[in-house]
Amino acid sequence: MSDIPVRLEGITKSFLGVQVLRGVDLELRAGEVHALMGENGAGKSTLLKVLAGVHKPDTGRVLLDGEEVSFSAPRDAQAAGIAIIHQELNLLPHRTVAENVFLGREPVKRGQVDRRAMEAETRRLLEWLGEDGIAADAEVVRLSVAQRQVVEIVKALSTDAKVLAMDEPTAALADHEVELLYDLVKRLRERGMAILYVSHRMREVFDLSQRITVLKDGAFVTCVETAEITSDQLVRHMVGRSLDALYPDRSSAAGEVRLALKNAGNGRVRDVSLEVRAGEIVGLAGLQGSGRSAIARAVWGVQPFTSGVLELDGKPVRIGNPRTAVRKGIGYVTEDRKGEGLALSQSVRDNALLVRRAALRGSAARKHTDLAELLKSVNVVSRGQHQEVRYLSGGNQQKVVLGKWLAVRPRVLVVDEPTRGIDVGAKQAVYRLLRDLAADGMAILMISSELPELIGMSDRIVVMHEGAVAGELPAGASEEAVMGLATGHGIGEVA
Amino acid sequence: MTRWRPRLADGTAPVLVVLVVLLVALAFAGPAYSEPAGYLALLKRAAPLVILAIGQYFVVVSGGFDLSVGSLVTAEVVIAARLISGDDGNTAWVIALLLGFGVLVGLVNGLITTKLLVPSFIVTLGMLLVLDGAVFLWTGGAPRGALSPSFRVFGRGSVDLPLLGAVPWSVLILLAVLVAAVLFMRSGTGRTLLAVGDNENAVRLAGGRVERLRLLAFVLSGVLAALAAILLAGFAGVSAQVGQGLEFRAITAVVLGGVLLGGGRGSVVAAAAGALSLEALFSLLNLVGVSGALESAVQGVIIIAAVAYAAHGAGLRQRFRPRKAAPSLP
Numbered sequence: 001m002s003d004i005p006v007r008l009e010g011i012t013k014s015f016l017g018v019q020v021l022r023g024v025d026l027e028l029r030a031g032e033v034h035a036l037m038g039e040n041g042a043g044k045s046t047l048l049k050v051l052a053g054v055h056k057p058d059t060g061r062v063l064l065d066g067e068e069v070s071f072s073a074p075r076d077a078q079a080a081g082i083a084i085i086h087q088e089l090n091l092l093p094h095r096t097v098a099e100n101v102f103l104g105r106e107p108v109k110r111g112q113v114d115r116r117a118m119e120a121e122t123r124r125l126l127e128w129l130g131e132d133g134i135a136a137d138a139e140v141v142r143l144s145v146a147q148r149q150v151v152e153i154v155k156a157l158s159t160d161a162k163v164l165a166m167d168e169p170t171a172a173l174a175d176h177e178v179e180l181l182y183d184l185v186k187r188l189r190e191r192g193m194a195i196l197y198v199s200h201r202m203r204e205v206f207d208l209s210q211r212i213t214v215l216k217d218g219a220f221v222t223c224v225e226t227a228e229i230t231s232d233q234l235v236r237h238m239v240g241r242s243l244d245a246l247y248p249d250r251s252s253a254a255g256e257v258r259l260a261l262k263n264a265g266n267g268r269v270r271d272v273s274l275e276v277r278a279g280e281i282v283g284l285a286g287l288q289g290s291g292r293s294a295i296a297r298a299v300w301g302v303q304p305f306t307s308g309v310l311e312l313d314g315k316p317v318r319i320g321n322p323r324t325a326v327r328k329g330i331g332y333v334t335e336d337r338k339g340e341g342l343a344l345s346q347s348v349r350d351n352a353l354l355v356r357r358a359a360l361r362g363s364a365a366r367k368h369t370d371l372a373e374l375l376k377s378v379n380v381v382s383r384g385q386h387q388e389v390r391y392l393s394g395g396n397q398q399k400v401v402l403g404k405w406l407a408v409r410p411r412v413l414v415v416d417e418p419t420r421g422i423d424v425g426a427k428q429a430v431y432r433l434l435r436d437l438a439a440d441g442m443a444i445l446m447i448s449s450e451l452p453e454l455i456g457m458s459d460r461i462v463v464m465h466e467g468a469v470a471g472e473l474p475a476g477a478s479e480e481a482v483m484g485l486a487t488g489h490g491i492g493e494v495a
Numbered sequence: 496m497t498r499w500r501p502r503l504a505d506g507t508a509p510v511l512v513v514l515v516v517l518l519v520a521l522a523f524a525g526p527a528y529s530e531p532a533g534y535l536a537l538l539k540r541a542a543p544l545v546i547l548a549i550g551q552y553f554v555v556v557s558g559g560f561d562l563s564v565g566s567l568v569t570a571e572v573v574i575a576a577r578l579i580s581g582d583d584g585n586t587a588w589v590i591a592l593l594l595g596f597g598v599l600v601g602l603v604n605g606l607i608t609t610k611l612l613v614p615s616f617i618v619t620l621g622m623l624l625v626l627d628g629a630v631f632l633w634t635g636g637a638p639r640g641a642l643s644p645s646f647r648v649f650g651r652g653s654v655d656l657p658l659l660g661a662v663p664w665s666v667l668i669l670l671a672v673l674v675a676a677v678l679f680m681r682s683g684t685g686r687t688l689l690a691v692g693d694n695e696n697a698v699r700l701a702g703g704r705v706e707r708l709r710l711l712a713f714v715l716s717g718v719l720a721a722l723a724a725i726l727l728a729g730f731a732g733v734s735a736q737v738g739q740g741l742e743f744r745a746i747t748a749v750v751l752g753g754v755l756l757g758g759g760r761g762s763v764v765a766a767a768a769g770a771l772s773l774e775a776l777f778s779l780l781n782l783v784g785v786s787g788a789l790e791s792a793v794q795g796v797i798i799i800a801a802v803a804y805a806a807h808g809a810g811l812r813q814r815f816r817p818r819k820a821a822p823s824l825p
Contacts, residue, residue: 302700327703340700343693345759350686357683358690359702404701 003030004066005194006160011050011060016285018044022219023060028194030165033185035205035226036198038238039423044198047215048165051196052084053077057088079256083156089148093141101155109485111171125154130187146177150184162189165196170204171421175449182208200423202231213294214238239425247429247456248435250475252457254280257314258443259299259330264308268294272308276412276443281434284447284457285482290464292447293335296414299445300332302401312412319379326359332412333401335417335447341401342389343386347387348375352403360408371407378403379429389484395426402433413437416447431457451479507765509804510752517775517784520555524782535666541774542665543650543723543730545731547741548748548770549676549763555749558692558758559608559615561713563622564720564745567702568738570626570723576733581641584736589646594721595735600626601717602795605710615713623742630735638696638733652730665726672719688712731751740791748773756806773797 001363006028015022021043028034038044049055050062053071061068064080071077091100098119099106107114107121122136126473127349131150140148141359156164166185170178185208189195199205205212206226214221214237221237235246255278264272276282286292299304301319309316312328319325325332334340342351352371378399382392389400398418405413415434434457439445448454454461461473463485470485508690518534527533547564571593578592579585604622608615648669653661679685688708690698695705721728752769754761777790778796 011710053735239692301702321702322700323702323704332700334700341695343690343759345693345755346690350690353703354687354698354703357687358698358704418509466702 004028005064006051007031007063007066008047008051009061009063011047011057011069013046013050013055013057019051020218021057022217024049024218025387026196026213026224027223028222029198029211030194031189031192032210032451033057033189033195033208035194035212035213037200037205037212037234038221039425041170042175042215042238042423044215045167045216045370045428047197048084048167048196051077051082051163051165053082054492066214070349072183078159078161081160081161081162083161083164085152085156085164085169087167087169087171088174089145089152091140091148091151094139096137096139097126097134097151097154098136100151101125103155105159116401119424121158122154125157126150129154129157129184131184140459144177145172146174146180147183149173153184153188161193163194163196165198167198168200168421169197170199170201175435183422193414200421202234203233203452206231207460218290220277235424238423246424246431247453247475248432250435250459254278255441258312259445260309260311260314261295261299261305261398262311264295264298266294266303266306268303269298269464272469274462274469274472276445277358278441278443279438280459281444281446281457283454283461284445285451285454285461286464286470286486288449290401290486291467292464293416294467296332296416296445296447297462299325299330299414313373322324325451326355326408329409329411331355331408331413333415333418335420337394337397337401337420342397343389345388347386348380348382348389348400351389352385352407354406358409374403374407375400376440378406378433389420393422393426395422395429398422398426398430399433402430406437408441412445414445414447417449419448419450419453431439451482455479455482499601500819507753507762507768510765510768510772513751514772514775517772517779521775521779521782526702526738535663537775537778538666538669538771539663540730540778541771542669543727544741544748544774545669545767545770546672546719546723546745547745548728548752548766550716550723551670551742551745551749552752552754552761552763552766553688553715554615554760555746555754555756555766556692556758556763557688557712558695558707559605559709559712560619560756561716562616562619562742562746563600563604563626564723564785565596565738565741565743566623566626566630566718567717568724568727568741569735570630570738571596571721572728572733572737573592573630573634573735575725575728576638576640576642577633577644579640579643579646581643583645584644586645586721588642588727592720593725597717597719597721597724598714599717599721600653601714602710604717605713607707608713609709619742630670636735640733642728642733642801647729650726651731651732665730668726669723672722673767674766676767678762684708692755693760743798744773744794745770747794749800750798750801750805751802753805756802 004027006027011024023341024043024047026047027356046055050057053074053076056072069080101122102118106329107117119136126132126134126136129150134147134150136142140151143151145448147190169181173181185195197209202403209226212226212229212234213223216238239364257275258278259276261274272295284292284295297303299310301321304320310319317328323402333354343354349371352375380396380399380403382396386473389397403478418430434444446457455477461477461482463470463473463482465486470488473481521528550564551561574596575589575593576590600622604619607613607618640659649664653663656662687698687703691705691708697706729736747765748770750756751772752761754766780789780793781787
């Protein structure tokens with residue numbers, strides 16, 4: 001086996017006359033983690049699918065161990081030792097780990113599936129990975145997302161994969177699970193696998209990869225050694241311009257208290273007190289499950305507070321459902337854009353007007369809104385108001401979600417993971433927008449698991465730990481300070 | 496407001512093509528269609544089904560089914576004959592009562608679906624059986640009573656309009672229903688109903704009242720079924736079989752109109768066009784001498800073909816617009 005198990009040369013691909021890849025080169029070496037980066041729409045997924053045999057390139061060559069190959073189906077790529085771990089995992093929840101690993105390729109003994117051999121081999125691979133905490137006969141539905149990912153990897157290993165491509169593997173993982181994945185990826189690399197790692201997250205790329213290939217608009221930009229590039233340079237390669245100020249300047253002084261929680265609690269959080277003032281962005285930090293999102297959903301009336309007081313503009317109010325929340329002037333940008341934020345088959349227009357139409361009555365609902373102006377203010381790029389939102393990129397979809405709230409001019413806006421899964425250019429646009437809204441007097445409560453973003457945006461940071469407020473930090477606090485509180489250690493004790 | 500422009504909702508075009516082809520074919524197939532009167536008669540014949548399809552559209556697009564409309568039509572017709580007993584004096588209050596009964600059945604369907612969380616397919620299937628049984632029990636298989644001439648005029652009579660000449664009442668009623676339905680679907684409530692069929696979570700979290708909208712869809716379907724029954728009774732007379740199979744015909748029409756089963760997609764005009772196409776197709780088959788017994792077979796083929804076409808179309812769209820993960824590796 002040569003040191004370069006995979007080489008793609010001059011790959012081009014177009015769909016319906018739209019050129020998605022324009023002469024991309026990619027070279028994976030054995031024993032390296034190779035990061036593939038680029039904005040949404042840069043062609044990363046398409047390139048991955050060419051490698052996986054899903055798409056046939058229009059021109060260009062795919063070389064495996066120096067020999068040109070042509071895949072006509074995913075099965076061919078798999079047989080050649082290439083495995084892809086997709087963002088959405090493809091496992092059958094009610095079958096066991098071993099059954100999933102050998103799905104469609106079950107070993108047979110005397111006409112029967114050889115369960116014992118299947119489980120033994122699965123166990124061997126799990127041990128080889130150092131993941132013997134997962135039982136080969138456990139039902140997949142009982143595993144965590146991170147463990148399911150391990151099962152996918154075992155599945156790949158069981159086909160003797162030499163090349164593993166991972167598409168945003170950490171997108172669905174909780175913070176502590178990410179660490180486990182890091183270790184796993186490092187172990188795979190040490191054992192000589194070539195790993196292609198697609199991610200939007202800078203830190204992961206710098207922590208894990210040896211080399212980085214950057215795509216932009218379907219074209220190859222550069223391939224560099226990770227050690228020889230800074231994150232600023234990398235961003236510049238990706239967006240083709242410098243993003244010197246990713247986070248906008250903090251603005252003027254805060255005004256009146258808009259939203260106040262006093263000893264508020266429900267089944268998920270307890271004794272929460274915090275204030276958000278007009279003109280202010282308050283960050284809400286914490287590990288997954290610490291109660292960050294529970295606060296947002298309680299303010300929003302999905303799972304209301306059962307104790308304590310929620311005040312709006314100094315007056316105590318009861319919010320028992322989202323409808324009341326909207327009418328009291330609260331907006332909520334959900335972390336689950338596709339599941340809760342958008343009606344994907346409806347147009348940009350219908351989505352942008354959804355809150356107004358659904359929640360408001362009478363004169364408020366009929367009040368004139370200049371939709372074109374609104375969509376422009378949130379910077380949505382679409383083929384017009386009548387385009388279905390499912391055809392928009394993640395960033396543009398998120399802008400539509402923001403737009404639908406702005407259409408009712410809330411005075412308090414709760415944003416939960418506002419930049420999840422969107423590219424760096426769109427992130428910057430969302431940051432600017434949030435800052436502009438605050439400057440206009442909106443009170444914003446922002447939840448994010450990306451610490452640099454939370455620190456870059458917040459005027460104050462409230463940190464949650466196990467359902468309660470662990471502390472509050474001023475603007476520009478260090479990541480260590482936030483993590484210290486979030487993990488229950490106190491400020492600065494965690495490096 | 497944006498500038499108004501005629502815009503075909505996704506999936507409307509194919510059914511319009513089908514409709515035009517059928518209408519042209521009719522002109523070649525029979526002398527009755529050499530002048531407008533033939534088409535007017537077709538429209539008159541089709542009016543009850545088109546109205547039923549419009550009602551069905553509201554339910555389907557919000558993510559449900561209404562299988563009870565056929566039995567509801569039968570029940571309405573039987574009740575009308577019994578209560579009117581041929582007396583013109585009874586016409587007005589009986590019509591009001593019939594519409595009220597339609598609303599009631601819709602309310603029951605809707606409340607059971609939204610409050611008890613029974614799938615609408617089951618609820619309305621149950622309602623179909625209940626109404627069937629009640630009608631049979633009440634009539635013993637042979638409806639009694641008679642309709643009054645003033646009742647039947649809506650289904651069979653015409654009104655003389657300046658310039659247009661004699662236009663059937665049912666065609667006028669159909670146009671009024673269609674215009675009202677289009678305006679409703681362009682309103683905020685109508686758009687939100689469509690969004691409910693697409694993603695009810697998003698609507699609920701946007702402060703919308705999902706249950707109420709669903710309920711509204713069932714009530715509209717019920718009241719439109721009552722209206723269809725009034726037209727059908729006038730046109731075809733009283734029998735205990737008058738509404739038989741109409742629920743499936745209405746669903747076929749809606750599907751033929753490109754409305755997605757499961758909700759969230761499709762236009763009401765397309766659903767109406769689907770119903771008219773179905774009626775035109777049956778007329779055409781009749782003209783070229785195909786046995787009427789084949790109608791239900793034809794309908795079966797159409798509903799499967801239309802859904803297959805829709806699925807195929809979605810598949811194609813997905814293939815050309817890769818947005819999610821590739822198929823899993825086996």
